[in-house]
Amino acid sequence: MGERMFIEGNIAVGWGAASAGCQAFFGYPITPQNEITEWFAREFPKMGRIFAQSQSELGSINLVYGAAAAGVRAMTSTSGPGWSLMQETMSDMANAELPCVVVDVQRGGPGGGPIRHAQQDYFQCTRGGGHGDYRNIVLAPASSQESCDLVQLAFYLADKYRNPVVVMTDAIIGRLRETVEVEKIEFGPLPDKDWAVKGKARHKDGKRRIVDHSGDLLRRYPSYRALLQSLEQKMKQMQESELRYEGYKMEDASLILVAYGYTARVAKEAVNMARADGIKAGLIRLITAWPFPYQVIREKACQGGKFLVVEDSLGQVIEDVRFAVEGRAEVHLVSILDRHIPTDGGMILPDKVFDKIKEIQ
């Protein structure tokens, strides 16, 4: 039995990381993730683990690169502008095959944008984010409990694939206080990190280890093509094995909502309202934003379903849904423009989604 706590999603991230055996956290202040960095500053030294406040988000991810190269579980967290700053090194980590976990507590954009909730980093998170061909698994918690659990899963998947894993939350999930059962989750065995740099004295064979982000320059791969083939293989395997979503009232649904994070909870509420009204609505809640459930959505489209995407942006998830249905089905959107008030405090509320459901059903 784990310990029951009444905590915010941001704090649940910390407990999840601690449960997963994360040894190093590096972070820089940015709203709305400050609670995460402050939690690690408070708790990690007590646990004898590593915390440092970096000089910038560039620094955060670079410090993570170093600690990950040294073979320990390491992570950082940030929001929009900081997430952008990290992209060069994220790309390098994908090439260098360094596992790490990065939490993006999404806020509004573009640019300086508001510091309150939004869901506008979907493209940047799910398409790699930096330069070159790579993808990261993107986990999207919709509760404090899931923030705790998915951070643990993120560390496991990062080590399994030797690739960064992104946990994409938002200011509402991050600041929402809920009851959480903090418990260490076992995911199964992983190979030793024999590739990590530790100084030759620590290697059984006494031979040097090199962590590099070039691929073929130092002959980690025999050629550039071999590197790309390996990356492609990794992406395929992640797509085949790591897709996760929650189907809610999907069995007989003919109007299917698609959402993640805070808007998934709003959408679920709207599905309940629709069902009470006799409308056969259901929800596909993305748990992995990448891999994306293209096949599941395509099958539903072939059966004649209609789709309604609910996302707190101008429309990013909707492009993946359109891609999945290949023109076979109507795809509608409730977007950031449908917030209940026009200020940055506005939210997408269930009533609005229910109105849309009635309009298009």
Add this chain to the structure above:
Amino acid sequence: MSQGGRLEDAMNEEVKVVTKQRVAGRPKLLVPQIAGFIYCPGCHEPLAARAIAEVLEKLGMGDRAIGVFDIGCNSFLLGMLDIDAVLTPHGRPPDMATGVKRVYPDNIVFTVQGDGGLLSIGADPLLGALTRAEKITIIMLNNAVYGTTGGQMAPTSLEGQVTTTTPNGRDLARTGFPTHAAEMIATFRGVAYSARGAFNTPKNYMRTRKYITSAFQKQMDNVGLSFVEIICACPENWRLSPIDSLKWIEEKMIPEFPLGEFKNVDRIE
């Protein structure tokens, strides 16, 4: 200011007997360059690999050293040194070295970077490490240009120096002034050691090797951040012969960037 370390004394001895000493022979930590030597003729950067290898061997730290290498001509040092190594995106080594050092505080963790890599694009990681007083060693190779990318102006380029981005010579009124890394870094409270050497003469090579020894010793003694800047010839981008490059170092570089120790303390108050 300096009390110096035991090894520093030993190295001082070496400087005195330099004329009698055999300089040739390959340190074991230096990997033979079988596939062909990658550096331009007369380049001084590979000498840094040799000096580092000699110092690590002398300290008996070869199997406990971790090198963190930047992108630049200097990255090829990674291939030359038989130690655990990390290659980083351009300008980031002090950050990665910090991450490694925090995990393995008992290892020697050092960076090798160019002047562009450390002082321009890498200013954020440098300032971060200096501010946090990370117990790492930073080795900067100052060749007054961006070597790899074809000889553009670096923060260290001299007044009037012709580079591909200062075709009429560096104009200080438009481009600012050369950055003096060793002097600047010495001003930080968390710094234990800061020095500038050169490889233009055997004597300066020995002196520089002594600086590297002191820098590593400070890290082993857990004093603070240590820094060594090394003036290196880049005949290719200076458009000079290897011999004329030595003269240019003597007549132009060293007057602008004086050699010596700028900080050497055994305890940071």
